[in-house]
Amino acid sequence: MLRRIDHLKCPKCDYSLWNITPGPCPECGHPFQPSDFDFKPGAVAFTCDSCDQTYFGSSSRGHLEPKTFTCVSCDRFLDMDAMAIMPAEGFVGSHMLQQVIPWSPSRGNLLKRWFLMLGASLGSPVRLAQGLPPTRGLFIGIIFLLLNLVVFGLFMALPFLLLTGIALGGVTGTAGGRALSQTIVLFLLVALMFIFVILVGTLIVGLLVHVMIVLTGRHEKGLSVTLASLMVTSGPLCVLVVPCLGLYASPVIIIWWFINSVLALKGVHGISTFRSLMCALVPMVLIVGGFITLMTLSL
Numbered sequence: 001m002l003r004r005i006d007h008l009k010c011p012k013c014d015y016s017l018w019n020i021t022p023g024p025c026p027e028c029g030h031p032f033q034p035s036d037f038d039f040k041p042g043a044v045a046f047t048c049d050s051c052d053q054t055y056f057g058s059s060s061r062g063h064l065e066p067k068t069f070t071c072v073s074c075d076r077f078l079d080m081d082a083m084a085i086m087p088a089e090g091f092v093g094s095h096m097l098q099q100v101i102p103w104s105p106s107r108g109n110l111l112k113r114w115f116l117m118l119g120a121s122l123g124s125p126v127r128l129a130q131g132l133p134p135t136r137g138l139f140i141g142i143i144f145l146l147l148n149l150v151v152f153g154l155f156m157a158l159p160f161l162l163l164t165g166i167a168l169g170g171v172t173g174t175a176g177g178r179a180l181s182q183t184i185v186l187f188l189l190v191a192l193m194f195i196f197v198i199l200v201g202t203l204i205v206g207l208l209v210h211v212m213i214v215l216t217g218r219h220e221k222g223l224s225v226t227l228a229s230l231m232v233t234s235g236p237l238c239v240l241v242v243p244c245l246g247l248y249a250s251p252v253i254i255i256w257w258f259i260n261s262v263l264a265l266k267g268v269h270g271i272s273t274f275r276s277l278m279c280a281l282v283p284m285v286l287i288v289g290g291f292i293t294l295m296t297l298s299l
Contacts, residue, residue, distance in 0.1 A: 010028060011030065011036075012030040013027045015028065021084050022084070034080055035081050038061045041057060042058070044062065045086050046064055047084050050076045053072060103144070114144070118235050121260070122238070125233045129232055132232065134225075144234065149198055206226050208286070209230070212282055229268050258281075
């Protein structure tokens with residue numbers, strides 16, 4: 001799940017770390033430094049301990065750029081990770097710190113990060129979408145969606161593969177081997193087609209959704225954020241793991257994913273629930289309607 005930080009606290013004992021020189025926590029001794037946390041740009045003031053000159057982080061993580069420099073007031077050499085920090089004027093509580101998303105390398109290996117992302121996608125889709133880094137959000141979204149499709153698609157198909165293997169078990173010789181090989185190849189082709197259709201479909205829907213958002217008024221983020229929001233809310237694909245029933249639960253997956261997407265779009269773009277709902281619903285209606293029309297004309 002997401003780690004929501006409402007105040008700058010020691011991760012071990014929750015002791016307040018505002019205006020304390022980085023190093024061991026005064027309460028429990030756990031080491032800390034400013035780079036352990038992500039801030040909203042300009043939300044905190046880094047203070048020179050010699051002259052109290054303040055500096056404000058301008059990077060996407062709210063850190064100082066560069067991290068080391070000479071103080072403009074006292075000419076002392078400063079390192080961001082050795083500077084005490086205080087809230088900037090106008091920022092309080094959770095508005096000071098960015099959400100720390102589970103995909104951060106500090107969270108562990110790929111498998112662990114994927115599990116954490118999955119939990120956040122299912123339980124906190126809005127906060128997950130809002131916490132995506134501006135420069136890597138779309139990349140994270142694509143990787144997360146692909147992992148969901150590969151893992152859950154494999155689990156969905158596993159029972160059918162086992163049944164096929166058992167059925168072919170009685171076929172011996174060259175014929176049995178050829179049949180098994182053809183089954184595996186067919187499975188791989190279907191799996192690749194499944195992944196391709198969902199990924200491309202998500203990109204197309206995301207593009208249309210963003211066009212609707214732009215056409216209907218003010219919005220706060222660009223296309224990449226819209227696409228990433230749709231992708232990181234794909235956690236409901238986990239329903240596919242239900243043996244032999246996952247595919248039949250497609251309506252549940254679509255509705256759950258749709259609701260998560262609507263909420264995420266509302267959060268990242270700062271728009272109303274109704275507008276977010278309409279912007280997400282209209283493209284889907286157009287796509288489904290167009291598909292039905294094409295099928296009707298082809299008959």
